[in-house]
Amino acid sequence: xxxxxxxxxGKSYWLQGSEPQTLVGMLTRGLRHRQRKLIWALNDxxxxxxxxxxxxxxxxxxSGKSSTxxxxxxxxxxxxxxxxxxxxxxxxxxxxxxFHSELTGRENIFLNGAILGIPRxxxxxxxxxxxxxxxxxxxxxxxxxxYSSGMYVRLGFSIAVEMDPDILLIDxxxxxxxxxxxxxxxxxxxxxxxxxxxxxxxxxALETVEKFCNRAFLLHQGRLVAQGEPPEVILTYLKSYMGxxxxxxxxxxxxxxxxxxxxRFLNAAGRESGAFETGKPMTVEIHYQANKRIEQPVFGFAIxxxxxxxxxxxxxxxxxxxxxxxxxxxxxxLMIDPMTLMEGxxxxxxxxxxxxxxxxxxxxxDWYPFVITHAVGALGLFHLNARWDIN
Amino acid sequence: xxxxxxILDRRELLYNxxxxxxxxxxxxxxxxxxxxxxxxxxxxxxxxxxxxxLARGIPMEEILIGVFAxxxxxxxxxxxxxxxxxxxxxxxxxxxxxxxxxxxxxFSNLVTFLLSLVVQFALVAIILAFRGQHLxxxxxxxxxxxxxxxLFCLAxxxxxxxxxxxxxxxxxxxxxxTTAWFFLSPAMYSMALVHDLAARYALPxxxxxxxxxxxxxxxxxxxxxxxPDASFPWSPSVLAAGALPILFLIAAYILFQKLQRSFSDxx
Numbered sequence: 252x253x254x255x256x257x258x259x260x261g262k263s264y265w266l267q268g269s270e271p272q273t274l275v276g277m278l279t280r281g282l283r284h285r286q287r288k289l290i291w292a293l294n295d296x297x298x299x300x301x302x303x304x305x306x307x308x309x310x311x312x313x314s315g316k317s318s319t320x321x322x323x324x325x326x327x328x329x330x331x332x333x334x335x336x337x338x339x340x341x342x343x344x345x346x347x348x349x350f351h352s353e354l355t356g357r358e359n360i361f362l363n364g365a366i367l368g369i370p371r372x373x374x375x376x377x378x379x380x381x382x383x384x385x386x387x388x389x390x391x392x393x394x395x396x397x398y399s400s401g402m403y404v405r406l407g408f409s410i411a412v413e414m415d416p417d418i419l420l421i422d423x424x425x426x427x428x429x430x431x432x433x434x435x436x437x438x439x440x441x442x443x444x445x446x447x448x449x450x451x452x453x454x455x456a457l458e459t460v461e462k463f464c465n466r467a468f469l470l471h472q473g474r475l476v477a478q479g480e481p482p483e484v485i486l487t488y489l490k491s492y493m494g495x496x497x498x499x500x501x502x503x504x505x506x507x508x509x510x511x512x513x514x515r516f517l518n519a520a521g522r523e524s525g526a527f528e529t530g531k532p533m534t535v536e537i538h539y540q541a542n543k544r545i546e547q548p549v550f551g552f553a554i555x556x557x558x559x560x561x562x563x564x565x566x567x568x569x570x571x572x573x574x575x576x577x578x579x580x581x582x583x584x585l586m587i588d589p590m591t592l593m594e595g596x597x598x599x600x601x602x603x604x605x606x607x608x609x610x611x612x613x614x615x616x617d618w619y620p621f622v623i624t625h626a627v628g629a630l631g632l633f634h635l636n637a638r639w640d641i642n
Numbered sequence: 643x644x645x646x647x648x649i650l651d652r653r654e655l656l657y658n659x660x661x662x663x664x665x666x667x668x669x670x671x672x673x674x675x676x677x678x679x680x681x682x683x684x685x686x687x688x689x690x691x692x693x694x695x696l697a698r699g700i701p702m703e704e705i706l707i708g709v710f711a712x713x714x715x716x717x718x719x720x721x722x723x724x725x726x727x728x729x730x731x732x733x734x735x736x737x738x739x740x741x742x743x744x745x746x747x748x749f750s751n752l753v754t755f756l757l758s759l760v761v762q763f764a765l766v767a768i769i770l771a772f773r774g775q776h777l778x779x780x781x782x783x784x785x786x787x788x789x790x791x792x793l794f795c796l797a798x799x800x801x802x803x804x805x806x807x808x809x810x811x812x813x814x815x816x817x818x819x820t821t822a823w824f825f826l827s828p829a830m831y832s833m834a835l836v837h838d839l840a841a842r843y844a845l846p847x848x849x850x851x852x853x854x855x856x857x858x859x860x861x862x863x864x865x866x867x868x869x870p871d872a873s874f875p876w877s878p879s880v881l882a883a884g885a886l887p888i889l890f891l892i893a894a895y896i897l898f899q900k901l902q903r904s905f906s907d908x909x
Contacts, residue, residue, distance in 0.1 A: 365658035
């Protein structure tokens with residue numbers, strides 16, 4: 252059975268310019284002949300979501316992900332098309348959106364519960380569980396304006412999950428609070444899945460989509476451009492809309508005497524992929540083209556996190572892998588085995604330069620995105636080879 | 643009708659929002675709720691002194707009734723304007739029948755008004771007692787007039803709250819118009835003044851025109867019900883004017899429901 256059916260969904264906005272709308276502005280608009288522009292945030296989108304499925308919606312900024320959730324939640328009304336949703340919908344669109352800063356945590360629990368449509372009786376019964384889950388017992392009778400932002404979202408999440416919705420909409424809110432709270436949140440999400448609830452998750456954290464979702468939707472400029480198994484859709488996303496010149500922070504330069512012609516990421520099975528697992532090998536196949544004979548070239552790589560943190564960098568010179576000369580096309584393989592990075596979005600930079608570093612032939616920074624997921628219980632950025640011993 | 647079912651369904655939300663409005667309004671002030679009594683009392687006192695200086699005698703109890711009633715309407719205009727815009731976070735993020743918000747604003751102002759009425763009745767009774775008079779027996783009908791007054795306030799709140807989403811400069815316009823409206827309403831004078839003016843300038847239609855202002859009907863109504871020697875100027879034209887707030891409520895409701903569909907597109 253379908254929990255959500257969307258047919259030819261479209262949502263347009265009038266782009267009003269930067270000035271706020273005013274009555275005076277409206278009356279004088281005719282005089283100024285200002286052109287208003289119609290923007291389609293979503294255009295002719297159709298999909299079905301079966302009951303019990305977990306769907307991840309991914310796409311670049313401004314592709315219509317949040318608009319889609321807003322339309323399913325009913326906070327905005329479609330311009331064209333229809334949405335049919337079966338069951339009670341709860342949206343974790345912004346945690347603590349309904350909090351009133353002057354009221355205490357205790358008062359806000361009841362207020363927020365009422366906003367989300369949770370019966371007062373349920374809140375009263377589950378009050379202690381909510382407070383403990385959020386870990387704010389000592390601050391219960393303090394106005395929430397004195398709460399830290401972490402306490403704020405923790406309380407928001409704790410109340411929201413007390414709703415027992417049939418369809419749960421989540422917009423970028425899984426990464427709230429500290430690591431310990433995140434684990435609790437993810438456990439709740441798993442619990443929802445086990446009980447056969449339908450989840451729709453919007454996330455930039457591709458590893459979350461890879462880990463949690465049965466299917467992924469890729470939106471681009473308001474259109475649904477791909478749907479299917481998360482690894483495939485993520486790969487499409489990475490190849491089409493990130494890296495290779497389209498991501499924001501990429502840099503490319505060099506003399507182009509030798510060029511990086513193409514790059515393929517291969518997983519443990521030797522298949523092309525965008526997502527890799529901690530502990531398994533990752534192979535990067537670099538197809539180069541040397542436009543003239545180059546003696547002793549150096550191939551380098553660097554890895555940064557999605558937030559720009561420099562994680563690791565090395566090259567063939569440092570690794571003691573000497574290449575006498577290159578000329579014409581060729582393939583060089585970078586093998587990382589085992590992958591010791593933990594989950595997240597990462598960017599690979601590649602370079603070809605001369606032995607003495609004076610000539611950059613071709614350099615592409617933050618050009619190739621990839622995703623790491625992990626199944627082990629450990630946490631952090633790196634998987635360290637740690638052991639225990641007791642005497 | 644489905645809107646009543648919606649409201650009934652979300653009555654807990656309505657209740658919680660009313661409580662929130664009342665709590666947050668007085669949370670950080672030392673005198674708290676007392677302000678909603680002190681404000682109209684001060685207003686009444688100022689007008690009383692000022693009008694005595696101008697040598698236009700008007701009974702103190704009439705001013706008290708007028709100013710307290712006006713205060714309810716003025717608060718609904720003030721809070722009504724920002725009812726949706728102040729809750730833009732909620733409107734954007736969570737779905738619930740939007741009409742709950744103006745209802746909550748009106749009801750929280752009603753609660754304040756009812757509490758202030760206790761003080762008003764006590765003061766009026768004391769003033770009358772000094773003259774050896776009592777409250778009119780018709781005072782028992784005041785609750786009906788409060789319902790009528792509340793429906794009018796709800797209409798104002800519905801109308802202003804949804805317009806303010808679309809035109810943010812309406813606030814300034816409303817502030818100017820509210821001041822003018824106050825002087826066009828018999829809050830600090832009585833209907834006798836209007837009749838005097840009508841007689842002096844030989845404009846008998848002035849009195850009827852004046853009653854087109856719903857606040858003229860409401861304030862005159864309160865005085866007629868509470869005071870023993872005040873009367874309500876019943877006439878077919880006044881009866882017809884009395885239907886205006888109800889028509890306004892229906893129009894404001896239709897406008898609100900039409901505009902609320904795209905509220906979240908404006909935040």
